[in-house]
Amino acid sequence: xxxxxxxxxxxxxxxxxxxxxxxxxxxxxxxxxxxxxxxxxxxxxxxxxxxxxxxxxxxxxxxxxxxxxxxxxxxxxxxxxxxxxxxxxxxxxxxxxxxxxxxxxxxxxxxxxxxxxxxxxxxxxxxxxxxxxxxxxxxxxxxxxxxxxxxxxxxxxxxxxxxxxxxxxxxxxxxxxxxxxxxxxxxxxxxxxxxxxxxxxxxxxxxxxxxxxxxxxxxxxxxxxxxxxxxxxxxxxxxxxxxxxxxxxxxxxxxxxxxxxxxxxxxxxxxxxxxxxxxxxxxxxxxxxxxxxxxxxxxxxxxxxxxxxxxxxxxxxxxxxxxxxxxxxxxxxxxxxxxxxxxxxxxxxxxxxxxxxxxxxxxxxxxxxxxxxxxxxxxxxxxxxxxxxxxxxxxxxxxxxxxxxxxxxxxxxxxxxxxxxxxxxx
Amino acid sequence: xxxxxxxxxxxxxxxxxxxxxxxxxxxxxxxxxxxxxxxxxxxxxxxxxxxxxxxxxxxxxxxxxxxxxxxxxxxxxxxxxxxxxxxxxxxxxxxxxxxxxxxxxxxxxxxxxxxxxxxxxxxxxxxxxxxxxxxxxxxxxxxxxxxxxxxxxxxxxxxxxxxxxxxxxxxxxxxxxxxxxxxxxxxxxxxxxxxxxxxxxxxxxxxxxxxxxxxxxxxxxxxxxxxxxxxxxxxxxxxxxxxxxxxxxxxxxxxxxxxxxxxxxxxxxxxxxxxxxxxxxxxxxxxxxxxxxxxxxxxxxxxxxxxxxxxxxxxxxxxxxxxxxxxxxxxxxxxxxxxxxxxxxxxxxxxxxxxxxxxxxxxxxxxxxxxxxxxxxxxxxxxxxxxxxxxxxxxxxxxxxxxxxxxxxxxxxxxxxxxxxxxxxx
Numbered sequence: 001x002x003x004x005x006x007x008x009x010x011x012x013x014x015x016x017x018x019x020x021x022x023x024x025x026x027x028x029x030x031x032x033x034x035x036x037x038x039x040x041x042x043x044x045x046x047x048x049x050x051x052x053x054x055x056x057x058x059x060x061x062x063x064x065x066x067x068x069x070x071x072x073x074x075x076x077x078x079x080x081x082x083x084x085x086x087x088x089x090x091x092x093x094x095x096x097x098x099x100x101x102x103x104x105x106x107x108x109x110x111x112x113x114x115x116x117x118x119x120x121x122x123x124x125x126x127x128x129x130x131x132x133x134x135x136x137x138x139x140x141x142x143x144x145x146x147x148x149x150x151x152x153x154x155x156x157x158x159x160x161x162x163x164x165x166x167x168x169x170x171x172x173x174x175x176x177x178x179x180x181x182x183x184x185x186x187x188x189x190x191x192x193x194x195x196x197x198x199x200x201x202x203x204x205x206x207x208x209x210x211x212x213x214x215x216x217x218x219x220x221x222x223x224x225x226x227x228x229x230x231x232x233x234x235x236x237x238x239x240x241x242x243x244x245x246x247x248x249x250x251x252x253x254x255x256x257x258x259x260x261x262x263x264x265x266x267x268x269x270x271x272x273x274x275x276x277x278x279x280x281x282x283x284x285x286x287x288x289x290x291x292x293x294x295x296x297x298x299x300x301x302x303x304x305x306x307x308x309x310x311x312x313x314x315x316x317x318x319x320x321x322x323x324x325x326x327x328x329x330x331x332x333x334x335x336x337x338x339x340x341x342x343x344x345x346x347x348x349x350x351x352x353x354x355x356x357x358x359x360x361x362x363x364x365x366x367x368x369x370x371x372x373x374x375x376x377x378x379x380x381x382x383x384x385x386x387x388x389x390x391x392x393x394x395x396x397x398x399x400x401x402x403x404x405x406x407x408x409x410x411x412x413x414x415x416x417x418x419x420x421x422x423x424x425x426x
Numbered sequence: 427x428x429x430x431x432x433x434x435x436x437x438x439x440x441x442x443x444x445x446x447x448x449x450x451x452x453x454x455x456x457x458x459x460x461x462x463x464x465x466x467x468x469x470x471x472x473x474x475x476x477x478x479x480x481x482x483x484x485x486x487x488x489x490x491x492x493x494x495x496x497x498x499x500x501x502x503x504x505x506x507x508x509x510x511x512x513x514x515x516x517x518x519x520x521x522x523x524x525x526x527x528x529x530x531x532x533x534x535x536x537x538x539x540x541x542x543x544x545x546x547x548x549x550x551x552x553x554x555x556x557x558x559x560x561x562x563x564x565x566x567x568x569x570x571x572x573x574x575x576x577x578x579x580x581x582x583x584x585x586x587x588x589x590x591x592x593x594x595x596x597x598x599x600x601x602x603x604x605x606x607x608x609x610x611x612x613x614x615x616x617x618x619x620x621x622x623x624x625x626x627x628x629x630x631x632x633x634x635x636x637x638x639x640x641x642x643x644x645x646x647x648x649x650x651x652x653x654x655x656x657x658x659x660x661x662x663x664x665x666x667x668x669x670x671x672x673x674x675x676x677x678x679x680x681x682x683x684x685x686x687x688x689x690x691x692x693x694x695x696x697x698x699x700x701x702x703x704x705x706x707x708x709x710x711x712x713x714x715x716x717x718x719x720x721x722x723x724x725x726x727x728x729x730x731x732x733x734x735x736x737x738x739x740x741x742x743x744x745x746x747x748x749x750x751x752x753x754x755x756x757x758x759x760x761x762x763x764x765x766x767x768x769x770x771x772x773x774x775x776x777x778x779x780x781x782x783x784x785x786x787x788x789x790x791x792x793x794x795x796x797x798x799x800x801x802x803x804x805x806x807x808x809x810x811x812x813x814x815x816x817x818x819x820x821x822x823x824x825x826x827x828x829x830x831x832x833x834x835x836x837x838x839x840x841x842x843x844x845x846x847x848x849x850x851x852x
């Protein structure tokens with residue numbers, strides 16, 4: 001999503017507005033001269049852009065004098081904590097969640113509910129999600145924020161550039177366009193302003209969150225620009241990031257790690273294949289291997305993360321079957337990831353979603369397989385395979401990634417969705 | 427490799443020279459106004475660029491009047507069949523080959539020799555290759571062509587942007603910098619002009635050849651911009667092409683399909699892993715499974731492609747062990763490629779190298795596995811998995827890809843390697 005307009009004067013101005021906004025968003029409170037230096041414009045060139053963004057309420061003056069010694073001291077600039085908010089939503093197999101993030105990247109509202117979405121129709125699921133969205137939207141409106149866009153994370157394949165879920169096996173959805181079911185939020189009639197809708201695979205959004213928020217803010221860096229992000233909820237997905245960009249594949253279906261064959265003659269999979277990773281490292285497979293019944297566990301421990309917490313608890317207590325099940329899940333993950341690493345040569349593998357919470361029991365066997373099976377590409381002096389890291393964001397990744405993706409459109413083109421009255425003067 | 431120079435007038439001129447040259451190279455004989463229209467410049471803007479390229483001998487006038495009705499008729503333009511040539515070289519496990527391609531894309535000279543490079547030292551191999559290179563260079567010099575660059579295809583991992591083979595298991599090379607051993611060709615002393623050297627994985631160059639030459643010239647299109655190119659000589663490699671560009675990986679090691687685990691508890695592999703694809707679909711594995719001894723077969727049928735031809739002959743004759751071995755190789759390839767397709771969602775899988783000649787016996791089981799194991803991403807109305815095609819270039823792909831890669835530098839920046847006397851006037 002980049003600002004349109006080509007090389008016309010209007011297009012250049014729109015791009016420069018975006019650069020100023022993104023610079024202030026990334027740097028925190030910052031002086032006008034620092035912004036100018038950062039984006040390579042003169043102070044005189046930056047001034048009208050800043051004024052435009054101040055008038056639109058996207059930037060604010062902090063009131064604190066900028067420390068710069070040269071010229072008339074000006075107030076430092078910051079992005080507004082009012083104005084546009086990115087709305088992220090997540091449709092999980094057993095939960096729905098919504099959050100709103102402001103331009104400063106802070107979560108301003110959040111709502112979630114347990115749900116039984118497995119093999120449900122999209123209609124009722126989207127109605128419940130719309131209710132959650134209305135709740136969050138009302139909450140942020142009271143603080144002077146308005147939705148700038150909505151991105152929805154789904155555990156399935158989304159046709160590239162569309163709002164259609166082509167196949168979400170664990171929801172049982174096929175060829176489901178989510179736009180009509182969310183119209184009450186995104187196109188609420190001609191009096192209210194509509195907002196753009198994005199539907200995206202949850203692993204892709206988890207990877208975007210990792211790219212943006214993966215560092216810990218205390219200097220620990222986020223992931224390198226080439227990594228494979230493994231995400232698990234009920235199913236297992238992955239996202240491939242190359243040079244800081246998602247690799248989406250020809251149709252938008254890249255990253256189906258859960259259906260990479262691990263034991264080709266192994267367990268049959270719902271997808272029609274055999275021995276897919278999901279049959280060894282998916283939540284249901286691990287519960288079963290640990291001596292539990294997935295259905296009974298789901299009934300006794302409903303809600304997102306509840307069975308993962310159960311598994312972690314049993315493993316921490318030393319339950320042998322659970323420890324063995326997680327060890328075997330790690331082995332299967334290591335085999336599948338060895339294939340991915342041999343094919344893609346990423347700098348790192350990031351374990352996100354539910355896997356983050358189970359890392360202590362999964363990592364040893366995973367890393368062993370990965371090192372064993374990627375030795376052909378081992379650098380001299382390095383044990384082999386890339387660095388495996390565990391996401392700090394855990395199961396929150398896809399939801400946060402969705403909210404940030406929804407906000408990105410504003411950062412890329414601050415006035416794109418404005419009526420002519422609000423558009424920048426060219 | 428793009429023309430440098432940024433947005434200075436000089437830089438823009440260099441880029442426009444490259445655009446004119448590439449347009450004429452791609453379009454064949456073409457009029458000046460057609461070139462101007464193609465690249466979006468005025469006829470007056472194109473004229474001095476064409477003159478510059480004519481003076482440098484990169485373009486020629488065909489003498490045939492351009493059919494354009496408007497203005498003064500001019501002679502059509504074509505790229506020269508003299509001047510710069512791309513030199514491609516291939517270091518195979520059992521052969522060495524060199525070829526030269528002119529700006530028109532025609533092979534102008536070619537030399538090859540059988541060789542026993544397995545577990546050899548790089549020194550003697552590069553000396554023999556240098557002799558072949560000298561032979562080809564002398565041959566094209568007699569026709570008014572001069573080497574513009576040399577690209578060398580190797581069956582191994584090359585560190586991104588370097589001339590160092592990090593690991594070529596079937597050659598037994600580790601951390602071998604090829605530049606010193608090829609200096610007599612690339613930097614032949616201060617009297618002769620040196621040429622740039624590129625070292626590249628052979629599967630990557632096979633994929634580049636496929637991109638450039640994959641169509642049949644009679645309208646059959648080449649591969650789509652997103653494909654996985656599988657290449658087999660003795661080992662098995664692959665190249666991943668995304669949006670028409672090679673995906674190289676963080677270190678340059680992407681595409682190691684031969685070491686993707688297929689049967690994780692299967693045969694041990696030289697790489698230290700187990701059950702790698704190469705142990706089921708590599709040449710030695712197929713010979714063994716077909717009841718032949720790889721070493722004895724190599725002695726009786728030396729040279730590139732000889733054992734592949736042997737296998738094809740036996741299969742065509744209905745030898746049951748060979749047919750079964752190729753069927754099993756196809757199964758293993760299908761399993762490994764199913765992983766790749768689930769991860770990358772390419773539009774097509776192209777079988778190149780030795781696999782092209784064995785396709786009739788490999789394809790049925792390969793396609794069966796691929797369809798079975800990629801059904802989760804099957805479009806409604808499509809059987810599943812991407813289109814599998816067989817390269818027309820076969821075992822020639824990497825060598826041709828190397829020659830074209832060497833020439834690409836000229837097409838991207840026609841005057842880059844010139845001394846100041848030859849550089850374009852800015």
